[in-house]
Amino acid sequence: MSLTSTARPGTAWTPLTGPAHSIALEVLLDGPLPRSELARRLDLSAGSLTRLSRPLLDSGLLVETTGAYDAASGRPTRPLDVNELSHGFVGVKLTADTAYAVLTTLRANVVTEVRAPLADRSPATCTATVGDLVRTLTARTGAPARDVRAVGVSLGGRVSPDGEVLSARYLGWESVPFGRALEAELGLPVVVDNDVLSLTRAEQWFGTARRCEHFALIVVGTGVGYGLVVHDRVLDRPDAGVGLLGHFPLDPAGPLCPEGHTGCAEAMLTRGAVEARAGAALRRLVGFEEVLDLAVAGEPLARRVVDDSARALGVLVAAVGNLTMPQKVLVSGENARLAEVGAAALRAGVAAHRSPHASSLDVHVQHTGFAEWARGAAVTAIRTFVLGDRR
Numbered sequence: 001m002s003l004t005s006t007a008r009p010g011t012a013w014t015p016l017t018g019p020a021h022s023i024a025l026e027v028l029l030d031g032p033l034p035r036s037e038l039a040r041r042l043d044l045s046a047g048s049l050t051r052l053s054r055p056l057l058d059s060g061l062l063v064e065t066t067g068a069y070d071a072a073s074g075r076p077t078r079p080l081d082v083n084e085l086s087h088g089f090v091g092v093k094l095t096a097d098t099a100y101a102v103l104t105t106l107r108a109n110v111v112t113e114v115r116a117p118l119a120d121r122s123p124a125t126c127t128a129t130v131g132d133l134v135r136t137l138t139a140r141t142g143a144p145a146r147d148v149r150a151v152g153v154s155l156g157g158r159v160s161p162d163g164e165v166l167s168a169r170y171l172g173w174e175s176v177p178f179g180r181a182l183e184a185e186l187g188l189p190v191v192v193d194n195d196v197l198s199l200t201r202a203e204q205w206f207g208t209a210r211r212c213e214h215f216a217l218i219v220v221g222t223g224v225g226y227g228l229v230v231h232d233r234v235l236d237r238p239d240a241g242v243g244l245l246g247h248f249p250l251d252p253a254g255p256l257c258p259e260g261h262t263g264c265a266e267a268m269l270t271r272g273a274v275e276a277r278a279g280a281a282l283r284r285l286v287g288f289e290e291v292l293d294l295a296v297a298g299e300p301l302a303r304r305v306v307d308d309s310a311r312a313l314g315v316l317v318a319a320v321g322n323l324t325m326p327q328k329v330l331v332s333g334e335n336a337r338l339a340e341v342g343a344a345a346l347r348a349g350v351a352a353h354r355s356p357h358a359s360s361l362d363v364h365v366q367h368t369g370f371a372e373w374a375r376g377a378a379v380t381a382i383r384t385f386v387l388g389d390r391r
Helices: 018-030 036-042 046-059 123-138 180-187 197-204 265-269 271-282 288-297 300-324 335-342 344-353 370-389
Strands: 062-065 079-083 088-094 098-104 110-117 148-155 165-168 171-176 188-194 215-220 224-230 327-330 363-365
Touching: 018 036, 018 046, 018 062, 018 079, 018 123, 018 197, 018 370, 036 046, 046 062, 046 363, 088 123, 088 370, 098 123, 098 265, 098 370, 110 123, 110 370, 123 148, 123 180, 148 180, 148 197, 148 370, 171 180, 180 188, 188 197, 188 300, 188 370, 197 224, 197 327, 197 370, 215 300, 224 265, 224 300, 265 271, 271 288, 271 300, 288 300, 300 327, 300 335, 335 344
Parallel strands: 088 148, 148 188, 215 327, 327 363
Antiparallel strands: 062 079, 088 098, 098 110, 165 171, 215 224
16 A cells, blocks of 8 residues: 555555664654654655655645745755645544544544444444444545555454454454454555553653653553553553553452452442542432532542542552653543542552662553544554554
8 A cells, every 4th residue: 555545455654764764753743844854853864865855745735835034044944744634534432331432633633523322232233333433524625534554453352463353342242353344344554552561652652751761651540551661652552442550459458359259449439439439438329520519529439539539549659650750651541531630549558568778750641532532543543554553
């Protein structure tokens, strides 16, 4: 597949390798960039840069810009940039009951979003629903909808490099060739990925951890997820979608999780766990956001529940920091507000489980809605388009 073509099912992905890979990535992440700056960053001669960038310009992946001047000489220059609106990507996040989809530019800026409920969780229904959402987005007029290059889909579970969903807990799937089914449905390249890994990839290229070579992402929501980047590479192992961090022990006096573990991450941090503990304390049904609002308002039982969970989250942050020694730890997901409302308890949990001689952990808290999850899936598709790397 050439970089500007629309591939049919089964068409090969053409990878960029070596310096061409590096040129495209530098410009995508930091462009527009003068050729002199690109040559300096990549240790290339002017002639080599011209030769290597020509195919990227011919393909339409890169463009020359005007109106800039070299800082040293004052002469006019034509920096290289990506034509962001000439390439569109669709990202889809599948939950147990809803499909969320976004249309993005080449730099993962969201142009528009749609969603649809799932009538059931069967692969056939999910394929049809995702197909309808993608067609809705690609039918919209103007760039980049008319030039959608690839589709990314993320879900909670284990996914093979060829797009087969090996297991998906919330959908009840085992060994479903979902990527191939979607490519047949859409006639577009499709890449399927674990949702936490997709979100990690988005943070690495376009988010808080951009240009950070070593960081960890902790996601708290319906479940607990974990992504790790080391030496600028997302660690994508076969066990990445198993949810291993969800059963990391945090509080020996905590409640039980559904699998019988005492005080593990799922028992302390998930939305259902917080709601259950608060409901038992307040003796009524209570939603997650209401628990946080009550804690902010000073309701003592809600505050106790929030602080217990936030302290446990601090223990988890400290453990990740101790074991992997990242430059940054990102706390994300639908439950991220827990870290803000319980900030003092979180800091206490970190301090209690980290050496006073260790460097201070750089912790960033960010809210993640389903549009951001879908954007993460789009970034996986963008990576495939730019680098020819399905994962």
